[in-house]
Amino acid sequence: MILTEIDHPGLLLRARENDADAPVLRRRARPRGGLGLRLQGLGKAFGERQVLADIDLQIEPGEFVAIVGRSGCGKSTLLRLVAGLETASSGTLALDGDAVRGATRDDVRVMFQDARLLPWKRVADNIALGLQTADAPARARGALAQVGLADRAHDWPAVLSGGQRQRVALARALVHTPRLLLLDEPLGALDALTRIEMQALIEALWREQGFTALLVTHDVAEAVALADRIILIEDGAIALDQRVNLTRPRSRGNPAFAMIEERVLTRVLQHG
Amino acid sequence: MSRVRRKAETWLPWALPLAIVAGWQLASVAGWLSTRVLPEPWAVLKAFWTLAASGEMAQHVATSTGRAFSGFALGGGLALALGLLTGSLRWAETLLDSTLQMVRNVPPLALIPLVILWFGIDEGAKLFLVSLGVFFPIYLNTFHGIRGVDPGLIEMARSYGLSGWALYRQVILPGALPQILVGVRFSLGFMWVILIVAETISAQAGIGYMTMNAREFLQTDIVLVGILLYALLGKAADLAAKGLERWWLRWHPGYQPEVAR
Numbered sequence: 001m002i003l004t005e006i007d008h009p010g011l012l013l014r015a016r017e018n019d020a021d022a023p024v025l026r027r028r029a030r031p032r033g034g035l036g037l038r039l040q041g042l043g044k045a046f047g048e049r050q051v052l053a054d055i056d057l058q059i060e061p062g063e064f065v066a067i068v069g070r071s072g073c074g075k076s077t078l079l080r081l082v083a084g085l086e087t088a089s090s091g092t093l094a095l096d097g098d099a100v101r102g103a104t105r106d107d108v109r110v111m112f113q114d115a116r117l118l119p120w121k122r123v124a125d126n127i128a129l130g131l132q133t134a135d136a137p138a139r140a141r142g143a144l145a146q147v148g149l150a151d152r153a154h155d156w157p158a159v160l161s162g163g164q165r166q167r168v169a170l171a172r173a174l175v176h177t178p179r180l181l182l183l184d185e186p187l188g189a190l191d192a193l194t195r196i197e198m199q200a201l202i203e204a205l206w207r208e209q210g211f212t213a214l215l216v217t218h219d220v221a222e223a224v225a226l227a228d229r230i231i232l233i234e235d236g237a238i239a240l241d242q243r244v245n246l247t248r249p250r251s252r253g254n255p256a257f258a259m260i261e262e263r264v265l266t267r268v269l270q271h272g
Numbered sequence: 273m274s275r276v277r278r279k280a281e282t283w284l285p286w287a288l289p290l291a292i293v294a295g296w297q298l299a300s301v302a303g304w305l306s307t308r309v310l311p312e313p314w315a316v317l318k319a320f321w322t323l324a325a326s327g328e329m330a331q332h333v334a335t336s337t338g339r340a341f342s343g344f345a346l347g348g349g350l351a352l353a354l355g356l357l358t359g360s361l362r363w364a365e366t367l368l369d370s371t372l373q374m375v376r377n378v379p380p381l382a383l384i385p386l387v388i389l390w391f392g393i394d395e396g397a398k399l400f401l402v403s404l405g406v407f408f409p410i411y412l413n414t415f416h417g418i419r420g421v422d423p424g425l426i427e428m429a430r431s432y433g434l435s436g437w438a439l440y441r442q443v444i445l446p447g448a449l450p451q452i453l454v455g456v457r458f459s460l461g462f463m464w465v466i467l468i469v470a471e472t473i474s475a476q477a478g479i480g481y482m483t484m485n486a487r488e489f490l491q492t493d494i495v496l497v498g499i500l501l502y503a504l505l506g507k508a509a510d511l512a513a514k515g516l517e518r519w520w521l522r523w524h525p526g527y528q529p530e531v532a533r
Contacts, residue, residue, distance in 0.1 A: 084431070104430065106433055109432070110428075110431050112428060114424065116424050116425055120449075120524075130433040156522075158523065158524070
């Protein structure tokens, strides 16, 4: 594994297209690409409490960005603003150049920390939630196969394990072929082994489908394993913007991996 | 568990009731119990059979069940509608809830004198009392069921493009259903209690009429048949409600026969 010292995201993408990797080819064939994201002076206050202030951030289409930070730093709020689940108190938020204000879009999907499956719908019906088209059942089955749970379509969510529930939640998000996938600490409650499996799955599906991914996590190793860029948020502001130019799939044993992890972790711990 | 012990656990709950009935029969035959106080079980069974064979029982049971369920439909339906309204809309809660809470603290049976003045002693009075009796368990449980739906699920469904009726039908109603069914079960029990009292005021038909009539002629065996019928109908209503729970809540871990992980 080589640490490629390319700083421009466009160059990074071209470097990836050069190696004859099958998922990358499929990724180019898809008509729907990732969504570009631009935050300008974005702020959010709950009453007197300023949670986020003056956030400027630009995310390229198809980029995988991880947001890390201590609990309560405002990283989840940032994700919820992008998702349209909260309305910004100040600043602007643009998705592909269109200004967005507290509204959900059908090309943006969220995966929450808890799977939030509807317990009264079978797995397949959970995935088809919100799909209006006639081919919804077939698409749900396809999405379920992508996350490796094709045989659980008729089960109730109550009988699934925590990891399986998050797989279903991932399938439910991907069945809408989102252009932006927002992940709010979706693996936080899983055991270490399941978490590594899920990280590999998310990475594979991201490479295949080419959506933009925004991952909130408190696990720096997870951020280094998955992201093109790591953003550290501290006291409601961006404190670090670290590019991760490691080839994929990434190995945790790689010294360059450890170096980046160390650098980000040291910066996180410096504060407070 | 050994087979003998399993068998014992099936039959043990029946031992005490059977012993009581046997003792009762013995006391009657020995002449320690006057038939005016309590007829022998055998006479009750015979009366039960005679009434069933003549078709008289079916007629009374049909009348009583009709009353019970029309009251249940009226009061329960209204309770469900109002519970959904106050549970879903803040302004409806502000407008209605404190009034309903005041009415709730009046026992329905305390209204009997007023009800007789309003409706006379006709069907209207019985319908009103049963409706009022079943109203509050369903209203309160519907209200709290709607309020208790996990806000995380609602937020998720909204972010997946659900709104309005689709959100209500797919998320809010099923989420409130376990609690609503608790109210339904409670109401079904209460429904018979109210009906018994309402039918003893005055009636031209029904189980209450049958027992009150039998009392006039000191037919204690028929009085006991009436009591037995109420017990059986109450149990049947409860079993039906349980069946509904098992079908509607089959997704719920608490109602699944076996949970495989």
